[in-house]
Amino acid sequence: MAGNRWPWFLAVLLAFGVAFYALQPILLPFVLGALIGYLGDPLVDILEGRGIGRTVGVSLVFLLFTALLALGLLIAIPALLNQLDALVGKVPALYRWITQTLLPWVQSRFSLPPVQLPEIDWTAQLAENWQSLGKTTAQTLRTITGSGMGLLGWLFNLALVPVVAFYLMRDWDIMMAKLLRMMPRAWQDNTATMVGEADEVLGAFIRGQLLVMLALGVIYSVGLWLVGVQLALVLGTVAGLASIVPYLGFIVGIVSSLVVAYAQFGEWGALLLVALVFGVGQVLESVVLTPVLVGDRIGLHPVAVIFALMAGGQIAGFVGVLVALPVSAVIMVFVRHAVAHYRASDLYQGD
Structure with a gap:
């Protein structure tokens, strides 16, 4: 009986995907x-x-x-x-x-x-x-x-x-x-467990990552402003937004800020101060912001983040970009449960 539910479940999932693409x-x-x-x-x-x-x-x-x-x-x-x-x-x-x-x-x-x-x-x-x-x-x-x-x-x-x-x-x-x-009654307990985990992942990502991006944008903007960089707010905002991909915000921010700072001041001392600003921001992100606001529950590799964003944009434009990472984070929860179920099965453990 349980096996008969899967075709219905897959059919509903496929219909949902087709409807999302058609109504984008x-x-x-x-x-x-x-x-x-x-x-x-x-x-x-x-x-x-x-x-x-x-x-x-x-x-x-x-x-x-x-x-x-x-x-x-x-x-x-x-x-x-x-x-x-x-x-x-x-x-x-x-x-x-x-x-x-x-x-x-x-x-x-x-x-x-x-x-x-x-x-x-x-x-x-x-x-x-x-x-x-x-x-x-x-x-x-x-x-x-x-x-x-x-x-x-x-x-x-x-x-x-x-x-x-x-x-x-x-x-x-x-x-x-x-x-x-x-949901079928036999699935409701497991579904509630997985939905709860998915909610933790989504909460950690959407709420936590947005707060991390905002905090980094403020840290970088204020730091560059204290150094005296004229485009501090633009550079800090770009670095904060790019932080949706791990380490990308740091790389984009420090490279662009170093170029702007050297073109403005023409001395290496200013570059050291800019590097110090991004170093402090990176330490705060690694030690305080990400562990407290996001945690380690997302489980998305940086390459997977980039792929999800590009795939979402290719499939459904701006709407696809908005839903790409939340959907990917939820899929990872179900994939982890599927892998655990597979490793506990006779197919994996049998001779």
Whole structure:
């Protein structure tokens, strides 16, 4: 009888995958709403445990998330835009330093044949690119707002995110219980165990990794600002976001920051201070942030993280990138149980 359940289970799983691929263009507000709902559910559970009603708790968590988002938009976004504008203005100086200082030093150090990079009229190039960017932005806006239905659909998707998040956050536990009761009774105990482990993995990854990325972005930005690097916020933000892949944030951040710092200061002392900032950030990540916020429950190799992101983007675009790592982390839980079941079977242990 148990063997007859597997074809049904595989059929449902296949149907779910086909539906996800076919409905991918409309899934973005639902995926974002589910992500917000999952992030807020533990906070709502805490408030509910202290005697606050579920709906009131969801409203309070929504106010908290809205305040944090507004604070970020009002403070971080203008500063990032200013520094990005400054970065564009420094492109000619950075290119000149690479061609006149860095490249000749590398060639002489490693006895490489001389290679000359082409001379670029940066004034014309930047003007042309900014003009192209303006045309692209205008064309995108025309595409979005070219018809009343297009604009209405865009606004509807934007407004749908908090609605989906609110109802999922309010009814999360009820929905999970109903889904568990739909499983065959013989599977419910094992399914509850594996879902609990998957929830630990997802919580460790989504909540923990986001906090690690945020903390590293703040550490790197503040450290570079104390050193005096002019593009501290941009460099720190990029390094923090790249930390979703282990060690990638450190590598991207320190290399780009060293180049910018040397082009700005022109002395090795500044490079040592930049290296110290990223060294402190890496130590804090390894000793404090990752063990406390994430732990060792994810079990995803860095190569698997990169593959999951690329595969998700290839299959379902931006929606695929959003769900790639959570889905991979959950799959790893079931794979570990499958491997344990296989090693306990007669097929593995028999003569």
